[in-house]
Amino acid sequence: AVxxxxxxAGLASIPGGGAEILVDRVRQQISPRKISAQGWLAVMRxxxxxxxxxxxxxxxxxxxTTAERIAHLECLRALQDDTGGFLGFIPWxxxxxxxxxxxxxxxxxxxxxxxxxxxxxxxxxxxxxxHLQSSWVTQGTALGQLGLCFGADDLGSTMMEEHVVxxxxxxxxxxxGELARLIVDLGYQPVQRTTTYAPVRVWE
Numbered sequence: 001a002v003x004x005x006x007x008x009a010g011l012a013s014i015p016g017g018g019a020e021i022l023v024d025r026v027r028q029q030i031s032p033r034k035i036s037a038q039g040w041l042a043v044m045r046x047x048x049x050x051x052x053x054x055x056x057x058x059x060x061x062x063x064x065t066t067a068e069r070i071a072h073l074e075c076l077r078a079l080q081d082d083t084g085g086f087l088g089f090i091p092w093x094x095x096x097x098x099x100x101x102x103x104x105x106x107x108x109x110x111x112x113x114x115x116x117x118x119x120x121x122x123x124x125x126x127x128x129x130x131h132l133q134s135s136w137v138t139q140g141t142a143l144g145q146l147g148l149c150f151g152a153d154d155l156g157s158t159m160m161e162e163h164v165v166x167x168x169x170x171x172x173x174x175x176x177g178e179l180a181r182l183i184v185d186l187g188y189q190p191v192q193r194t195t196t197y198a199p200v201r202v203w204e
Contacts, residue, residue, distance in 0.1 A: 003047050013195050014047055016056035016090070022075040023068045030062060041079055048085025053196060056086050056129070060118060061093040061110030069118070073125045080128045087197055088131035088154060091118050092138045112143055116150045123151025131197060141174050145182040155179050 003011075020027060022037040035043075047054055056076050060069055080086045093110035123132050133154040134147025144155055180190040180203040190203035 003043075003050055003052060007050055007052055011052060013087070014052055014054045016044070016054050016086070019057045019072070020059045021064045021068055022072045023064065026062075026064045026068055037075065041075060044085065045079060045083060048079075048083035053085050053087050055088045055090060055133075058089070058091040058118075058122075059094055060091060061114065070125075073122065077126055077128060080126070084128075086129045088133055089122055089126050089129050090133040090135060090156070091115075091122055092135040093118075095138055112139070112146075115139055115143065116147060119147050119150040119152050136174060136179075141178065141182060145186065148183070148186055148188065155182065 018031075018034055019040055020031055020034070022040065024037050027034060027037060034040075044054055044056070058069070058072055060072075064072075076086065076089065093115055119132065119134060126132070131154050132152045133156050134144045134150075134152035136144025136155055139147070148155070176192065183190040184203075191199050192201040192203065193199055
């Protein structure tokens with residue numbers, strides 16, 4: 001009912017944050033106050049049923065196992081097969097700065113190779129989700145750019161404000177012109193888009 005009211009008031013899409021890892025063993029330890037994995041998937045399913053598309057995220061590189069990362073991808077793939085409502089997928093490594101979890105988990109943070117490997121695996125596994133975003137917000141612009149060579153087709157946005165990642169110590173900054181240059185340098189055509197991936201401007 002809430003989603004229907006929001007849609008009728010003009011809501012055209014929703015972000016896919018809060019997914020973390022869609023395995024309850026993990027969620028109970030890192031985000032015990034958030035809904036269950038099935039609860040998150042149910043919200044997305046209902047949004048898609050109402051004609052509200054969304055993205056999906058994955059915060060990896062903390063207490064989850066490799067098998068649990070794949071379980072997360074499988075949950076998204078299965079729901080996408082049913083609804084087709086996910087427009088994009090954004091995997092990003094856990095940022096350990098200023099977090100209690102960082103004091104209890106060894107071998108943090110996730111390195112560049114693991115980030116790029118996760119992008120490549122995601123592009124292969126989630127071939128039913130049309131777009132894959134390389135997170136310059138958590139990795140910086142150089143590695144964000146490199147992600148476009150590992151299956152990603154989206155560098156995300158410039159964002160007016162951001163509090164979650166920056167609170168953990170990641171404070172990368174950029175602008176639209178710099179993002180366009182990063183894309184051009186790889187031989188690709190930069191296209192500014194809306195949240196629902198409709199083209200707004202083709203950068204020359």
